[in-house]
Structures are given as structure tokens and as C-alpha cells.
Amino acid sequence: MLLAKQPPMTPRLDDQTASADLFAIKGDNPLIWPLLSLLQSSLSSWKVHHLAAELQQKGLMQNLDENPQKALFKQNFLLMNALFELQQILLPKSWLQVKSMEIQIFRIVPCNLDQQLAEDDPLRDYYKDWRNYDTCPDIIQEMLESFWNRYENYIGTNPNLMHQSRALAVFELDDTATNKEIRRQWRRLALMWHPDRDGGDASKFREVCEAWQSLREKS
DSSP, rough: OSSSSSOOOOOOOOOHHHHHHHHOOOOTTTTTTHHHHHEEEEEESSSSHHHHHHHHTTTOOOOOOSSSSHHHHHHHHHHHHHHHHHHHHHHTTEEEEEEETEEEEEEEOOOTTHHHHHHHHHHHHEEEOOOGGGGHHHHHHHHHHHHHHHHHHHHTTTTSSSOHHHHHHHTTOOTTTTTHHHHHHHHHHHHHHOTHHHHTOHHHHHHHHHHHHGGGGGO
16 A cells, blocks of 8 residues: 555654745646546546556656655645645546545535545645645746646647736636636636536647646746
8 A cells, every 4th residue: 555544744844934935836737738638538436556657657756756655745745635636627527536545536526525525634735735746836836837838748748838818817816817817817727628528629629728837838
């Protein structure tokens, strides 16, 4: 079993400046969207290491540390971070169960949703806190940029960044949009047009991804 019920005890960043800089990390965890594709592709539950293996096979997951134990931890951290982010994005229309050995999307949200969320609060808080990744902010940012580039190549987006005014138009926003509004609209539109969801559209999803790449520096 790759992940224990309780979060692993790893060193946290002690430097206050570095810790503060982690909150300025730009953009979403890019594993959110390929994970959505994998979870939508099967009615059965997934295990964390199976998801990791699929992402590696698609060229979307790379080795994250020379130390095998650290590499495994960082891989699991990224996956769990993305899964908990996706869980939040999918609510309230569907429920993503995030258990290390039972990861699955359900169309019906559980009637005891508050209880379900409360049970996972400590784990969710742990994996959504980048300080627990145990590295400096610049390395995290570089890693996410690399993952985004891999994902964009995978889905076939245009490598030339869209002009900001055009990107705002794609997001149905104007130049007065706040960082929070941009991020909220990005997640809404990406989820709406994701090609593996009912009513999704691959070309529109790619366009939204290109717009996000142009605008995320502001988010």
C-alpha cells in the first residue's frame, strides 16, 4: 500500500520566505486534467499506483528525485494534491472519492457529504499544502511548468501563447477581471469542455488551456 491513512511525516520548509513564496505558485496542478480523463474512462475504482503508472505510460509523469523513496513520495504527493483539487472542482454535481486504494467518481453525491469531507480534512489539508512537498518554491514552479508543457504537447495545444485580450475573451472576461475570477473561470470552462465529459469538446478544451497559459501569470 503506497499511502498510509495518516499523512507521511516529512520535513516542512522552515524558511519563512520560502514558505511564503509557496503561496505564490502560479497555476493549477496540471495532473488534474489527465486524471479526470483516466477516472472517466472506467466505472471501476483506481489505486494511486495504477494512476501513476498510466500517467507515466502517457509520458505525463517524470522521475522527481534521485532517491527512490523521495521520488515515490513526491509522485504520490502530486497525485493526491491533484485528486483533492479535482474533488473540489467536481462538487456539487459529482463526488470524487479519494482513498489511496479506492479512487472513483460517482455521479450521485453522498447524502452524508459533510461527514465524508470532514473525515478526509486532515489528509486533504496535508496534500494541498505545498510546504509538505519538501523542496523550494522555484523547483516546484519549474516542475509544474514542465508538467504543463508535457500535457500541452499531449493534447496538442498551440505552443504560441494567445494574446491576453483574446484569452480574456475566451474566458468571457474583460481586463478588469481579478485573479480570483480568472482562476474560477478557468476551472469552470476546463471542466465544461473537458473531452471526456458529457458535452465536452476537445478543440474548445484546447483553446481554454491556451487561454489559461496566457492568463495564469495574473492568477
